[in-house]
Amino acid sequence: MKLHLKFDFNAICRKVLNEKLLEHNIKHKIVGFGEVKLLEKVSADRLERFSNDLTAYSIEIVENQKSILVQKIKDTITDMVFNNDTPTNLKASAYLSDTLGHSYGYLSNLFSEVTYTSIENFIILQKIEYTKQLIINENLNLTEIAFKLNYSSVAHLSTQFKNTTGITPSAFQRIITKRRELKSQTN
C-alpha cells in the first residue's frame, strides 16, 4: 500500500513554531512567513535555549544570532564596568574578544550595526552611569570614583562626564538633590 501526501509547508512551519514558542512560554505573534514578533522582553538566555531547540527542526533564527551576540557584548561590558574583579590590566578590546571568541573588529562592526552606537561609546556611557550611581547612592567623591573605575586622573573622568551629559558632576549632584527635596515636599 502506498500513501500519497500533500503538504502545506507554511502551515507546518507555523504549527511547529507556535508549539515551540508555547513550550518556552514566550508570548508572541507569528507575523508572516519567517517572522515572529515577541510580545514581551525575552532574556538572551531564554532566546538562546529557544534557538537551540529549533535547530532540531533545521529552523535557524537569522537576525537574532546577531542580537544575542550584541547582548553578550553589552553584558560583558556592564560586568566589566560594574564588577571590579575583572582584570584591569587588560584593554577592553582584548578582554571582549578573549571572552566572546570573536575578533574585536567583527564585534565592533556588529555592535555599531545593531545598536546605533559604538562599543567605545557604550563603555563610556556605562562608566558614566556607574559614576552617577556612586555619586548619588554611595556619596563617593570624584577622586574615589576615578580610582575605582581606573581613570588615569580625576580631570579625565570629570571631562568625560561633562562631554557625555553636558553637565558637570557637581551640577548633576546638585540637581538630583534638589529634585529629591522637591519631591519630598510635594508628597
Next chain:
Amino acid sequence: MHEDYINIILADDDEDDRLFFSDAFDELKITTRVKTFNDGVYLMDYLNSEGTVLPNVLFLDLNMPRKSGLECLQEMKKNDKFKDIAIAIYSTSASEEDIEKTFVMGANIYIKKPNDFKTLKKVLEEVVTINWQYYTNGLNKDNFLLRL
C-alpha cells in the same frame, strides 16, 4: 524585539521650528514617527486622551501661548502615566537658571535650539541615540540628564 521606530512629539508654537524639526528627523538613520502640536493645551489634550500611544521622547518649547512648556512638564510629572517618557526642553534660552530649574522639575534633556539645520540634525540624533541606550539597556532613567 523592540519597536522598530521611535515615537517623537514636539510642542512648539513656531511653525518654522516645527518644520525644521520634522525634516531633521526624516534624515536620520533611526526610524522615527514625529507628531507636532502648536501649544501646550493641544499637547496635553492629546496625551491625556484615552488610547493615545505615548511618545518615547517629548520635546517641549518653554514659551508657548495658552500653556507653557513648564506647565506641561509640571502636569506630566504629577501623573504616573507619563513616567516613561523622556522629556526634552527645547528652548531658545540658555540661561543656567532655566536649565537647572527644568532639570530639577524633572526634565531629562535640555536643548538650546541650534541656529542651523546641520547642528539641529546632529543634536537630535544624539538625543535619540542616547535615549535609545537608556530604553534598550534598562538604565536608570532617574539619572538621565543631558544638556546639549
